[in-house]
Amino acid sequence: xxxxxxxxxVRGLALLAALLVVLAAVTGLAxxxxxxxxxxxxxxxxxxxxxxxxxxxxxxxxxxxxxTFYFNASGGPAVQNGSIVGTxxxxxxxxxxxxxxxxxxxDNGTIxxxxxxxxxxxxxxxxxxxxxxxxxxxxxxxxxxxxTATLTYTFLVVVPIVLAAVLVVGSSAGxxxxxxxxxxxxxxxxTVGVPQLAASATYNFSFRYATTGLxxxxxxxxxxxxxxxxxxxFGNGVTVLTTTFYVAPxxxxxxxxxxxxxxxxIGVLFIYAARVGAxxxxxxxx
Numbered sequence: 187x188x189x190x191x192x193x194x195x196v197r198g199l200a201l202l203a204a205l206l207v208v209l210a211a212v213t214g215l216a217x218x219x220x221x222x223x224x225x226x227x228x229x230x231x232x233x234x235x236x237x238x239x240x241x242x243x244x245x246x247x248x249x250x251x252x253x254t255f256y257f258n259a260s261g262g263p264a265v266q267n268g269s270i271v272g273t274x275x276x277x278x279x280x281x282x283x284x285x286x287x288x289x290x291x292x293d294n295g296t297i298x299x300x301x302x303x304x305x306x307x308x309x310x311x312x313x314x315x316x317x318x319x320x321x322x323x324x325x326x327x328x329x330x331x332x333x334t335a336t337l338t339y340t341f342l343v344v345v346p347i348v349l350a351a352v353l354v355v356g357s358s359a360g361x362x363x364x365x366x367x368x369x370x371x372x373x374x375x376x377t378v379g380v381p382q383l384a385a386s387a388t389y390n391f392s393f394r395y396a397t398t399g400l401x402x403x404x405x406x407x408x409x410x411x412x413x414x415x416x417x418x419x420f421g422n423g424v425t426v427l428t429t430t431f432y433v434a435p436x437x438x439x440x441x442x443x444x445x446x447x448x449x450x451x452i453g454v455l456f457i458y459a460a461r462v463g464a465x466x467x468x469x470x471x472x
Contacts, residue, residue: 235333237274238260238261246344247341248311248344249312255320272329288322307394320338351390352390354421355385358417375395383418410425
């Protein structure tokens with residue numbers, strides 16, 4: 187009788203254990219089948235980062251002139267394991283108080299594994315002296331994932347000092363292209379490219395020097411064609427031409443003196459009023 191009562195209990199426990207084993211097996215299979223999908227949906231940490239880069243170029247550019255700027259860009263979803271596998275699209279824009287005539291060339295493009303960096307952007311300035319900001323907008327993308335970033339570079343557009351001269355070629359022979367060297371106060375500041383010229387030809391050229399902060403006093407530009415061994419001279423027959431100019435000192439800030447004068451005048455009135463008041467108070471006590 188006792189054995190008959192125990193058998194159903196044993197059978198129930200055995201059935202429960204079998205159900206638990208089946209449930210564990212089903213759960214394990216579900217987890218195993220879900221793992222690949224979960225890992226495939228997680229992007230690498232590098233792909234989630236924004237692209238990075240840098241811009242370089244001149245700090246000063248003359249009005250109505252050109253300046254060349256360079257930038258590098260990398261990172262974001264387009265770059266994996268240090269290699270570009272997607273594309274990085276970029277756009278160049280310029281901002282300032284007056285951007286009439288200010289142009290960036292080219293103003294857009296894409297960077298791929300076949301692109302050589304750094305990338306150059308030629309900025310043509312207008313007639314206004316001002317600060318300009320060159321902004322490079324980046325969009326790094328691969329498939330349907332993209333990240334953006336911006337690079338900026340601020341430079342100053344200034345009214346340049348303009349030098350003009352005339353070259354004369356001797357009658358014996360023409361000359362191949364060469365450079366006229368330019369120095370300011372003995373230090374080289376640039377060159378002027380001269381094309382091939384025929385015998386007895388004349389050539390007018392100019393040099394635009396963008397600068398700020400020259401000290402007050404006299405300064406001297408020196409133009410030289412001495413390397414051409416006498417085949418070319420300036421209009422007055424010399425191979426070295428100098429020109430001197432004067433930079434005036436800054437205008438005194440008379441506003442400071444006006445303020446000091448007003449303060450001193452107010453102080454005199456205060457002293458005068460104090461003395462008059464003291465005399466009146468003294469007279470009343472008598």
